[in-house]
Amino acid sequence: MNPHDEHKEGIGGMANPRRYGIERVAYWLMRLTGLGLLGYFIAHIYETSNILRGRVGWEEFLDLTQTTEGHIFMTLVIGMCVFHTVNGIRIMLGHGGIGVGKPARPDYPYIPASQNSRHKIGIYSAIVLAAIAMMYGMAVMFGE
């Protein structure tokens, strides 16, 4: 360790979702799904650009999504989409100062009002809705 080291916790600490409750899990999932969706978005543009290769090229590429791996991938995309959107709405409200509690004279044991049940319910709803959407998607894709 360098004597002038800032001793920052680093990416490992930033991405460790285990220590600070469900809110930190949501933070971690939001980043992961945001990056996942960005990756999907880029891949999606690449995929749809196959139309330039004409009908055969287009259909060749589309066939990739008709495999088991393709279905699993699409299921993940559905889950990421739903979680990211629902949790994103919660975060946008929170960022506007909505639903984060009211200032008050703190009393021991100092339960922070911003980490309240409204936001926890929002996070659990995002997870549950994502799971339901994934199950529905799988039923449609694998049920063909």
Place this chain on the structure above:
Amino acid sequence: MAQAYEIDEKKTPTSKTITLRIARFNPEHDSDTTFMDFSVNVEKWTTVLEAILDVKQHFDHSVAVRYSCRQATCGSCGMVINGKPRLACFTKVSELNSDTVTVEPMHNFPIIRDLAVRFDRLFNTHHKVKPYLIRDDSEITSNTTKELLQSPEELEQFIQFSNCIKCGLCNSACPTMATDSSFVGPQALAQAYRYVADSRDKGKDTRLKIIDESHGIWRCHFAGSCSQVCPKGVDPAMGIQFLRGYMLGFRS
């Protein structure tokens, strides 16, 4: 390998022996952190700070630790205890429910030695948000006996944020501080809100401008870890979202 030491002390019927594992690091000659294990006897009420002081008194006085008040008031004794930032004087060994207590220096603060860390950055960011009442000079200098009255409701708006003891636990838990060397941090942002919310203050626009920069308030992702570790009920995450509420036009 951790070195192991035992303190030969009289046990009482209610005491329990635990292993206190202390991170040792001296930036002047060590290249890496090593851990030393000490067996200490603790009672139900023994705090982690008392256990560390026990080690200093009976075994190794060179363990570097900063403390003063021993009652969660001075903000000196923040450290990572069993993985989470906490005040050593405000954390009882018994509440950790573990036979091994590991103490390490706080993350996101440079290490001076062992458990003692530098606070320069926290004091700088704290200072940056102008943590004092801003008034027109003429109001104060022309009438030095002027009182700025406040109702209990007005007091309620900021009193929780004025509880901050500058211990830095919030900055140590923050996921943005973990990777960003320039982020202003939850401690300073909460103090910006403390003064913005004070009915006697006129510095709202000045402070909002200070925190409206690329490493300012926008780096907060509302993970809330700051509020979960704060030992004084400040709830920095709440103050930060209120500030952002002003800036985004959700609040006025």
